Amino acid sequence: MKIAVDGMGGDNAPQEIIAGALLALDEYPDLEIRLYGRQEAMKPYLKEHDRLTIIDCTEVIEPEDDPVRSVKRKKDASMVRMAQAVKDGEADGCVSAGNTGALMAAGLFVVGRIAGVDRPALAPTLPTVDGKGFVMLDLGANAEARPEHLVQYAVMASIYAEKVRGISNPTVGLLNIGTEEKKGNELTKATYPLLREAPVNFIGNVESRELLNGVADVVVTDGFTGNIVLKTIEGTAMSLFSMIKDVFTSSAKTKISALLVKNELSGLKSMLDYSEYGGAALFGLKAPVIKAHGSSNANALFNAIRQTRTMIESDVAGTIHRTLKGDAEK
Known part of the structure; x- marks a missing residue:
């Protein structure tokens, strides 16, 4: 090879x-x-x-x-x-x-x-709190998408999740502002019924607040929305660790505490680092x-x-x- x-x-x-x-x-x-x-x-x-x-x-x-x-x-x-x-x-x-x-x-x-x-998609595996991770696409290859593109994304990512990540019958969620079928914009409303008929394990709409809880093994969206989600997750993680660092270096007492939990904090940082899962695949x-x-x-x-x-x-x-x-x- x-x-x-x-x-x-x-x-x-x-x-x-x-x-x-x-x-x-x-x-x-x-x-x-x-x-x-x-x-x-x-x-x-x-x-x-x-x-x-x-x-x-x-x-x-x-x-x-x-x-x-x-x-x-x-x-x-x-x-x-x-x-x-x-x-x-x-x-x-x-x-x-x-x-x-x-x-x-x-x-x-x-x-x-x-x-x-029709269009290749950029798809990294992002972290979840249980360490399992989930595949999300598109995260920037195409700013706009049509419903049929999102269906292709779901099919490609499901194959990847099964063959590379070892997940049997991976679940697929459509990123939306609510879980109800009729929620969302024209793109998500038109995509929902197509995903229901696609050869994937579609579980319906999922909200962004549930992504890191592992709500689905695969999450599909357009590249514009996906890239904003990715950078929000990255920025939140960096800001969170900066805040934690400030807390643990604010006094002699907290510096001693930091030494006691140093290994645990390093492990937490690794859990939030999606490069641990590999790179972003161009499907x-x-x-x-x-x-x-x-x-x-x-x-x-x-x-x-x-x-x-x-x-x-x-x-x-x-x-x-x-x-x-x-x-x-x-």
Whole structure:
């Protein structure tokens, strides 16, 4: 199994990206990694490994670059070369912690879309209080969506939840402002009956306040709403831990208390860190394309590679194609 990795993507590239790739090679004897990036920049962090191939690239897509224009113009960028390797069959899937928009463009224009998929969707696994997590999409690939798009999202994410996350008959919820069937805007009202007839375990509307309680294994919404929800969860978690830190450093007494619960607080922080579950998958493409968090450390990159490996092994893309094709033929 071969996975292509963008060695120059992310805030901590290339050091943490390379460290994560090496962790994955140590963990999985069946894995080969093709690492794309500027060789001179990566050289100080590289180690000899018979299953690691370095591909020197002269260009890098920066965070501030225009996504579509950079993918079309920077042909020798590490991210573009990585996606091209997947298209050419030199790799079975790919991972990048770089520019999200550019990775989506590379996935769509280079790797290619599965026949029958109208729009690919960005879907991370977000944390829940019980540690199980849930898949939510779309979180930003498409600002707007039609009812049929949300149905496809539900089908794709259900397949992923079952094959990659090991959840039997995963539940699917439609994000809404209330649980009643007639609640919501035109999009949710039109989507509800379609989801009821779709080949998924639809449980109805779910509210955002219940998401982290694990109300559903899969939650679908449009990309505009989903991205706002994601950033609200991220911002709330950061603010909460900042407040906790302020409390525990406010006096000598609280500093002593902080030492006593240090391990428990670290565990809580890990529970709220969705990079522990891997990266955000771009569903609807011909091969796994995973967006790791921009601030990924070695462990987060390892988790993203593990996730990609599982998607390849369980043939998620192929199952999505067969399911949607069969549904269209009915």
